[in-house]
Amino acid sequence: MADHLSSFPLQECVYRNDIRQLSSLLRTSDINQKDKHGNTALHLAVMLGHKECIHLLLAHNAQVKVKNGLGWNPLAEAISYGDRQTILLLLRKLKQQSKEQLEERRPKLIQALKQMGDFYLQLKWDFQSWVPLVSRILPSDICRIHKKGSKIRVDTTLVDFTDMHWERGDISIVFNGDAERQQSLFILDNKQKVFQQIRYQESESEIEDEVDILMSNDIVAVQMSTRFITFNRAQTGFFFRADKTEMVGPYHAEFFSIGGLVFESRKRREHLTQEDLKKNKALMETLTKGSSSSLTETSNSEPIRRGSLPPPVKNSLSWNDYINSSHQPHLGRLLACKDVSKTFRATVAMCQDFPLSKAMLLDVLEVVAPVKHFSKLREFVEMKLPPGFPVKVDIPILPTITTRVSFQDFEFRDSLSDMLFQIPKDYTENPGRFPDL
Template structure:
């Protein structure tokens, strides 16, 4: 028997209530005329509730109706994070597949406008210098630096770099070229060249079933992580110099760009970690497993020659929270859904500066389009996130941005020129290069 109505607030989330009660028939009927992506007062979508409560059939129905997977609640967790916590392998696999499908669809929708925007920018050559630094003693001495060279012609972009990968205090050096060809079909538009070993890899447009299941194993064997740069209280103030007569600081960057210096205030890196889905035994076994998987090696094989996969966890105790209890809880402070959290969080405040110049010939909007193309490189993705902030007027010719909790990067736009005659062969795969589809496991 249904619980009594709690007025307009309860009635405003009919899909959520149907999921909460596990009423599949009602859910299917309501999906015809309700927004599957609507959030409730806690920031949860219907998919959040379905995975937290173990409503597997509800989750599958919601995914079939296009429920968004890359969306966070007030606590900062996505449906995929909550599914990993609950531990049902089939549900996790379904969410990973849908997440990748939705990402492809969004890129396909954005692609024509992006290609058109690139064509409207005059062809150019640009250099970005990356200097990685750390406040941890001795670490800065071993951190890499890099000068990235970017060529743009029509809707094609080429990035040359010596920094193959940089994550978790590990990096790989090399001689790498990333090529985007806007006029190619999506499955052939992104290519990475390893100029040292003369091999190339097309950035995979769709993952194989084996790759999906390997990723699910990694997710089920790892901490659930959420790290984001909080910009709620960010502000910019003019940097000043002088003891008695204070004046605004100015600087000439790369010998040619007159710039105003700003201090960035309120820049906070928030890191959160959950591991309620991992036992002590898991943590010991998973270290070796993770090292194997992240190197591109599949787990051990069973007697039939199939990979040994992580099994679903035993479900958490049945939820004792009622729908009314859930609705009446203060925003983001509901209890009793899913597994009991094992949670740790940390914050770090960063002091940073940005040099803004009106002399730089490229606009911020143009730069954002270029960075969107090369976003598969994680540090460029972070640069794009920063540039997308509401910066002071001008172009950010020199920036400090956090890359990891202990590492910041200083990026300097040290050279730029509009250039005609960038030849098409710069964006071609050399004829003596061989294809290696697994050269770059993360791409």
Template sequence: YPLHYSVFQGDIKRVSALLRTCDVTEQDVHGNTALHLAVMLGKKECVHLLLAHGAPVRVKNAAGWNPLAEAISYGDRQTITSLLRKFKQQSRETLEEKRPELLQALKELGDFYLELKWDFHSWVPLVSRILPSDTCRIYKSGVCIRMDTTLVDFSDMRWQRGDLSFIFNGHLRPNVSLVVLDNELKVFQRIRCEETEMEIEEEVDILMSSDVVAAQMSTKAITFQRAQTGWVFREDKTESVGTFSADYYHIGGILLESRKRREHLSAEDLKKNKELLDSLSRGFFHFTCMQNFLCLRIDPPPHPSPVKASAGDARALWPHLGRPMVVKETRKSLKATVAMSEEFPIRLDRLLDVLEIIAPFKHFLKLREFVQLKLPSGFPVKIEIPVLPTITAKITFQEFQARDSDFYPESFFRIPNNFKEDPNRFPDL
């Protein structure tokens, strides 16, 4: 691995020469790219040179960490900022590569009206009373989608109400194809493809004062068991969801594996993070926790020295470079319930195309992650999934109507003429 070795030695001239012929995406036996090594060793010149030549920021090594995670661990703000910008740029490029395929899938999917109901509930009684519900109305015509909703977002025990319309117009350029209308205030906001400098800096602040988290949902042991009904004579549960007959299943064996690195956090950071986590686990969220969230940082190691492990040393399996790791691992079993119907007119893979478009709404990301599981036969017309430690979401596809191609007027998927642009109406989108 000549490129890796040159980065290890900090030979910037040699790195520059090798980038003409070497594959910048190549991974060594530990899954590290040259960018991983440059970040972990604090070789800032090498980092910027590799980024300029398209080194991937999203690629994970054998331990499950990408270069951005290693940069946060090391603690150099300039490096974190550079990698975060490149991470977002590469994410946008990946989405743009998928755009033609997504538009073609929408063309092939018939036009429709779909009604989707969200109910959030909790085993904490006082919390359950104040949780929101929402009915989303989704309209699809050609390569255009409109979703009317009253719930702006739901995350970390925060939500915002309104009369909103989310519009995707596939006929327009990517940078203007996504827009949110506030029908009460008569304003609209385009969902930006790129963040402002202030937004990047704020995100870096949060990254530097938070755990570095690697989480994955393991479904190797997933099980589906038919739900039963009846006190004396037990039988499989089948009920109507809207106009669709559905078979109910209990889902087990879903394991959420989480690893948190915190070697870059100060004692004050750890204290604030614990207060925030405790408030969430009790079902309450204190905004003062977030307002005082940004704390002191631990400076980067002044002279990072690589660990040299002998062949007989257990560390030889994973020779970590840079700051010594502090990792907390947790595993949590999740349970869910799903009602599957063979009568629903849309295939599940087509639903994923629609959900990918409305992914800026964070609670829809949870739904999309779930329906990507290997579910029983049919369409999941009702789902109950955990979205926070004390909160479960029940999602019901309660109505579907096919539409003719000329049913919706073109103006239905455009910004009304009397609406004014407010680029900061929805800061989280």
């Protein structure tokens, strides 16, 4: 027991709501250390509703994005607890920390883009499902990427993809690494001839709107679990087995079977009322249709903000009971959680002489991360893959849906026009065209 008490002093101070001792320990302790249940001091402060501890930990830059043993970050726990001001504090801090991390990486990213050659790259996306008949209605897309210096242009027809809703169109993402950060990333709707700047800072009203949405919807955590992933050479032939090799476009590739790739989706709704549950479906439909109208109710043109929930029943576990428990004890509001997991058997084709490296691809994908399916591709490529470049991969998008990404064409080009990376003069700005970006 003495071991546990000495190992997690910040957590014990938070648990006991000892502000003075916590303040003293923060000078020398690792603020983001996890206890045996995976909780940081900030997790515990939020779940127990100890507001002074929360303020103190955030003032010392405790990380908001870190997950505990059950896969939830402090913001998720704050939404469950239901105190609006705490949710607002954590959301602001999360955005600030994300921007700081992006700013840290930006100079290296720009330098990496400038050092690699200028090129044209073509990707094909094929969405598939194991559910009968569903694959017939799923979209496909040819995506074209141009890169010149620190500039990138991505042309795609798949605007958004959420559950079984998707929006088709003709859009371009344009990034200019030489521009000021606030003016570096735009998304263009080439049919409507409008563009939207992807901003790095929201207004107070927009953050308050986001809090309303968080408080009135399911808390969702989605991830690809790779804890037990395996890669084995795919085999071909019936009587005489041999390692499978094929051409993917013009590239010779070795195929590997992926085992143990698990898509995990978790939803919590203990903070929602019956009325919320009824409204939730309509709200999500509005979001997936890309409506630019306000999702917040108004009265006399003033938004009606969602109020805090009554606090959950006070936790009666002692610190010793908590830290010595063999499983993660429940703290906070009684859980209403639904877990969905599916193990995928997929393939990846690796090419040993593809002109682009995985590191270069990751740099390019980081620029277009606001587009959801590109973010999934980046997450997959970041895994420890077999040697070579992944010219064809299967990626879980949803528990019932995967996408197959094929690198169909690549060539270095020295004569790309600067016009490709500029917003046409006849386009007008529409800040609400893509509300999720």
